[in-house]
Amino acid sequence: MLGGTGTGSITTTHTTIDEPSKPLLSTSYPSSPPSSIQDDSIDDSVDHIITYNYNPRYFQDIPFLVLFLLFILSTFGFGIFAIANRNPNASNVSSFVYHYNTSSCVQIQSPNMHQFDLLLLVASSSLSSSNHVLKGLIWTLVITLLFSGPFVLALLWLLRHYTKQIVYGLLPFFVLIPIFINVYWFVACTLSSSCSDGFPLAYRILVLVFVFFIIGVIVWILVANWHRIELTVRIIEIASNALTRNLGLFVVLPCLTLALLIYFVPIVVFMVFAPHNGKIVPHLGKGSESVYSCGWKQDPWVPAYYALAILTMLWSAAAMVEAQVFVISGTIAQWYFSKEGSRPNRSIRSSLRNAFGPSFGTICFSGLLICVTRVIRAAVDTARREDVASGIVIIILRCCVNALLSAIDFLNKFTINFVAITGESYCSAAKMTYELLKRNLLSAVFVETVSTRILGGIIFVLSAVYAIAACAILKAVSNLGVDAYFVAVLAWLLLIVVLGFFVHVLDNVIDTVYVCFAIDRDKGEVCKQEVHEVYVYLPVSRNHRPSVAVRTPLLV
Incomplete structure (x- = not known):
């Protein structure tokens, strides 16, 4: 077995291949800086290998950490200033009039009720008029949220022990449930006089046909990828087993999301009070007569603060997503490289x-790249939809931007997974990951996207069944009437968000195991035999169609 000499390169005793190829990429993680005087002959004889770095790690990409902290400190600093310096008359502009003697705006009366109190009164009156709908909605969402945790754990257990039965059993419902919903709404709308009057028959038929076209596309996708279903089943089983061994992630990851929401609360408060910074000034009205009136003049720094706060929130959200991926990858990698x-x-x-x-x-660096990529992509898509500009130059520019964004996505695919394992900097990890996968004839952009689609279909079916059951129960035990559909849709959205988070975690487990498998293959070891028996069949490109039944694993 190959052995690493760097203090950070800790290996364990595992099955090895008879003639492992020597890794072309070498790395080590010394616990102290190397001596300036070394023996070159000794260095050449040492094989440095990539493995999980258990030792204390060095701080990486410090400039981006400092920049991120500066954004946070600036956002909170100016936000506190915005609250302390706010003008209490910002919401009472209508009570000020222009005084010709003093050439200034003066308050002529004190309003009996502030606008905020008036809004609260209107909201409370409207809520009181639909109290039974609100009560049913709250109870339904609370029950859905309480049952979502056990529901996720039960689904994980089923995917671990009965993956094949779950996948093949729910595949027909990927088509049957959309067909049922499509036909049901069409019939219900036709029988309802109010719906049929507001939604003409021609438009109903057009929507019905369009939905059936989407269902046909789903069927085509299933048929085109049918040869990968068996491989997908085994990949999901492996990932479910790995996630079952680390159930603590289901406590830590939601806590990180909750911490992000709590962190956003003061920033939102700052953004609410920021427009209150300014003063009431007179201005000359438009028209033939020179009539002065009073208006609100906002401080010029407020729009800049809004931009700063929004960028900080976007960067923080992207960084938290990457931090969750890091925690998942680091935890699963330690499980993977541990002894049986x-x-x-x-x-x-x-x-x-x-x-x-x-x-x-x-x-922070990875989150910044993702944030910038998403903002640019959204801007390009918006410009394309609105036809802001046309011409060959604009088309070429859009192609270049899309190519650049695709390159960043390509670069970022497994980088954080590799960083969590080795502790390398972003640029170094991106380079090493690409070379690692390329050297072992593995795809740097394609793991098994069918597994994501299958999992997405499973959570759609389960959440849709739950929503249908919830709607039937609400219509049977309450007098919500048509509002029962609205409550059921919200319950469906809540459950699908929770299950979508579960799929996100499982996808990252699949990616992490893929990187660990590549490291094993690079070292010529087999840390988890069951993983190698499955991941060896992954296609090296999107056009590759491997057969699980006939191909012999390379590492078995």
Whole structure:
């Protein structure tokens, strides 16, 4: 077995291949800076390998960490200033009039009720008029949220032990449930006089045909990828088993999301009070007569603060997503490289410590790239939809932008997974990951996207069944009437968000195991035999059609 000499390159005893190829990429993680005087002959004889770095790590990408902290400090600093410097008369502009003697605006009366209190009164009166709808909505969402946790754990258990039965059993419902919903709304709208009057028959038929066209596309996707269903089943089974061994992630990851929401609260408060910074000034009205009136003049720094706060929130959200991926990858990698029968100690705690410690600058860098990519892509898509400009130059520019964004997505695919394992900087990890996968004839952009689609279909079917059952129960035990459909749709959205988060975690587990499999293959080891028996069949490109039944694993 190949052995690493760097203190950070810790290996365990695993099955090895008879003639492992020597890795072309070498890395080490020394616990102290190397001596300036070294023996070249000794260095040449040492094989450095990529493996999980258990040792204390160095801080990476510090400039991006400092820049991120500056954004946060600026947002909170100017936000506190916005609250302390706000003008209490910002909501009472209508009570000010122009005084010709003093050439200024003066308050002529004190309003009996502020606008905010008036809004509260209107809202309370409207809520009181639909109290039974609100009560039914709250109870339905609370029950859905309470049952979502056990529902996710039950689904994980089923995917671990009965993956094939779950996948093949729910595949027909990928088509049957959309057909049922499509026919049901069409018939219900036709029988309802109010719906049929407001929605003419021609438009109803057009929507019906369009939905059936979408269903046909789904059927075509299933048929075109049918040869990968068996491989997908085994990949999901492997990922479910790995996630079952690390159930603490279901506690830590929601806590990180909750912490992000709590962190957003003061920023939102700052943004609410920021427009209150300014003063009431007289201005000359338009028209033939020179009539002065009073208006609100906002301080010029408020729009800049809005931009700063929004960018900080976007960057923070992207960084938190990357931090969650880091924690998932670090935890699963420690499970993967542990000995059979043993369980790594405090794997989640060490991943959290690395994520918000030495590698937090790398996470900020990755989050910044994702944030900028999403903003640019949204701007390009908006310009295309609105036809802001046309011409060959604009088309070429859009193609260049899309190519650049695709390159960034390509670069970022497995980078954070690799950073969580090795503790490298972002640029170094991106380069090493690409070379690692390329050297082992693995795809740098394609793991098995069918698994994501299958999981997405499963959670859609389960959440749709839950929504249909909830709607039937509401119509049977309450007098909500048509509002029962609205409550059921909201319950469906809540459940699908929770299950979507579960699929997001499972997808990252699949990616992490893929990177760990590549590291194993690079070292000539087999840390998890069951993983190699499945992942060896992954296609090296989108056009590759491997057959699980006939191909012999390379590492078995």
